[in-house]
Amino acid sequence: MSTCxxxxxxxxxAELEDWYAVPLGRADGTWVRAGLVTSLDGRAAGPDGLSGSLNRGSAGDHAVFDHLRRWAxxxxxxxxxxxxxxxxxLPAVPLVVVSRSGDVPARLRRAAESGTRDGPAVVVLDGHGEDVDPGRVLTEVASRGWRRVLLEGGPQLLGTWLEADAVDELCATVRPVLVGGDGPLLVPRSTSLRAPVGSTTHLLAWEGDVLVRTRLR
Known part of the structure; x- marks a missing residue:
């Protein structure tokens, strides 16, 4: 039964800390959150194909984005x-980049391979032509003592993790705009779920946006 x-x-x-407080996670303490932004018609990016243009001017999304990074x-x-x-x-939190093709910007590749970095850590996981299994990612981050995992996108990555039942919670900002076109959806059409998942537990209205927390597993 869902609650709201x-x-x-x-x-x-302090109020954000309370609003986004997490329950007990898995037995090992892992909790996986996906933090994304979407339009009313389910698009994960603006007309230019970037999520940055979709959340521009959204004080609530930026506040939650910063909070979730501090939490992670x-x-x-x-x-x-x-x-x-x-x-x-990233300046304050480790970054894991997952890549099917191995096409990662040189700056991040150098940071991962050399150990020199601007932020705490960069890890690149290469799928060598295949999707990087979420279980492999979780094993890698757990080996480093990282239990609070934040997925920041994109939709293809989210779809892979949803199919693997590896996401505990979705934190989505719904912007009151329509994008149209054939841009990326929050969840790709190719994503295969056995049944609808999710129960809305938190709805926060913030200057026209609706911030949604949905428990997925």
């Missing part, structure tokens, strides 16, 4: 999102 908690923003840092032990991102959105080493 509603509220309105803006929230202070590690951020996991697909290589396509890294290339499109211009990711570099």
């Amino acid at each position: 908690r509603t509220g309105t923003g803006p929230l202070t840092a 032990d590690v951020v996991v991102v697909g290589a396509g999102t890294v290339r499109d959105e211009g990711y570099g080493p």
Whole structure:
């Protein structure tokens, strides 16, 4: 049975801590959150193909984005999102880049291979032509003591993790805009789920946006 908690923003840092407090996770303490932004018609990017244009001007999404990064032990991102959105080493949290093709920006590849970095750590996991199994990622991060995992995209990565039943919670900002076109959906059409998943537990209205926390497993 699903429950629903509603509220309105803006929230202070302490109130965000309470709003996004996590229950007990898996037996080993792991908790996997996916943090993404979407339009009303389910698009994960603006007309230019970038999520940055979709969340531009969203105070609530930026506040939650910063909070989730502070919460996380590690951020996991697909290589396509890294290339499109211009990711570099993060200043305060380790970054894991998963890549089917091994096409990772040189700056991140050098940071991962040399051990020199601007941020705490960069790890590149190469699938050598295949999707990188979420179990492999979780094993790798757990071996480093990283239990609070934040997926930041993109949709293809989210779809792979959903199919593997590896996401505990989705934290999505729903922006009151329509994008149209054939851009990426929050969950790709190719994603195969055995049954609908998710129970909405938190809905936060913040300056026109709706921030949703949905427990997935």
